[in-house]
Amino acid sequence: MTVTRFAPSPTGYLHIGGLRTALFSWLTARHNDGKFLLRIEDTDMARNSEEAKDAILKAFEWVGMSHDGEVVYQSKRFDLYQKYIDRLLDEGKAYKCYMTKEELDVLREAQMAKKERPRYDGRYRDFTGTPPVGVAPVIRIKAPQEGMISFSDGVKGEINIAADEVDDFIIARADGSPTYNFVVAIDDALMGLTDVIRGDDHLYNTPKQIVVYDALGFKIPKFYHVAMINNEQGKKLSKRDGATDVMEYKAQGFLPEALLNFLVRLGWSHGDQEIFSIEEMIALFDPRDINKSSSNFNMDKLLWLNAHYIKNKSNSELAELLKEFDVDISGHDKLEMLLDATKERGKTLLELAEQIKLILNAPESYDDKAVKKAFKGAAKEILTDFIAVLQTWEKPLHLPSDYHEAMEKFVADKEIGFGKIGMPLRVSLLGSMTGSGMDEIMAILGVDETILRIERAVSTIA
């Protein structure tokens, strides 16, 4: 059975790039009816935080990517790791190294001065003498000293790293705590991972982890190293690029399905298809189709996708989502009309909320330019006459089409163009020249509020 995982270290929020690798892993698991596991890499007690962990879990919840089984915390598995350290020591596959951090620094500097690659020189690898007193040793694993460490990466292809590029790296610190590359390999093996999908910044960790797999006799999973997501300028994403925190997208009014659709198309595609429902992603995704090269973030495309998903959401769902943006229209009797009139002109929920507020709240001021353009000539008289028409209209005024009929008759009787009434009317009702159709707005507001707003505009505008 296919088993994948996402294994963040709880040192900050969930990053947009992290979400994509998580998505790829999740899709791989769901596509194969496998399991998607979540593991918190919190071996570094000093840098972990509970808040970061909660933030990550919350982001997963928002996008709707469910994990299987309990969340695994590495900090709770130290006894387990210790067993394996002891075993490697017993079997002579690992050894104690009494070199201090200071000595290591000196060595490294000397190597750099000679333009050599800084590396551990293996001086305690076969040490049998009396250890120096007062030095708490670290544990190093014996890595192969010659030949190649090779693996077939599902994204990058065959990777061959010369064994001498891999040091006898530290698997347990002087205080006894295990290190990253050691515990990752153990956990991935013990948790039954079949496919490890992660950022390609981990590519060079892979040979180290293979050393651990081999030493412990574990089966090596399939690796997929996914290239980075850069900012719009093609440089590494940083806080300065605006939103990198997944939850920031929620705050900005993005729909999770839009974000996921955007992310899945970064480094992956299925022919010419751009729109993918979650179900389609699951049905079509294959990690072997992931592209090798890095890709750039593109806000325009995300916005386009978000607009698409807003347009295709039901009005009741939108009403519910809008509550987060200071707009509660769930009890509004014109809910359907209101959303029909606005959902096509908001690229984000935030913009949609603004559109709705613009209609619901009477204008506090009138845009100068709009007034200048719309209120020249006989605008005020036309508006006053239109009020009279609305007041004496004998047919019902409920639907946009009812109002449309009234307006049509009005311009016909008056022998004027639509713009002569449309423009001043728009400014009167909304305060500006842009926005939804007049018929719809009047239908939403109702006759009384419509007349009220027109009267106010006529008396207020000089």
Add this chain to the structure above:
RNA sequence: GGCCCCUUCGUCUAGCGGUUAGGAUCCAUGGUUUUCAUCCAUGUUACAGGAGUUCGAGUCUCCUAGGGGUCACCA
């Protein structure tokens, strides 16, 4: 610096030896719309450079350039 990876329109990408190099986004123009948006149509723009292999190369090989990753008692 060593090692490793990457390179098709501005951006996301299709292409898997023979295509007028396709789609999407963006931008521009036109149409629809009383406005704006939506929607529809049309258009501009790409194989990093150079050698080779081949009847034929975006596709295979090599070199160069540019970009990125990595070399911790961080993860």
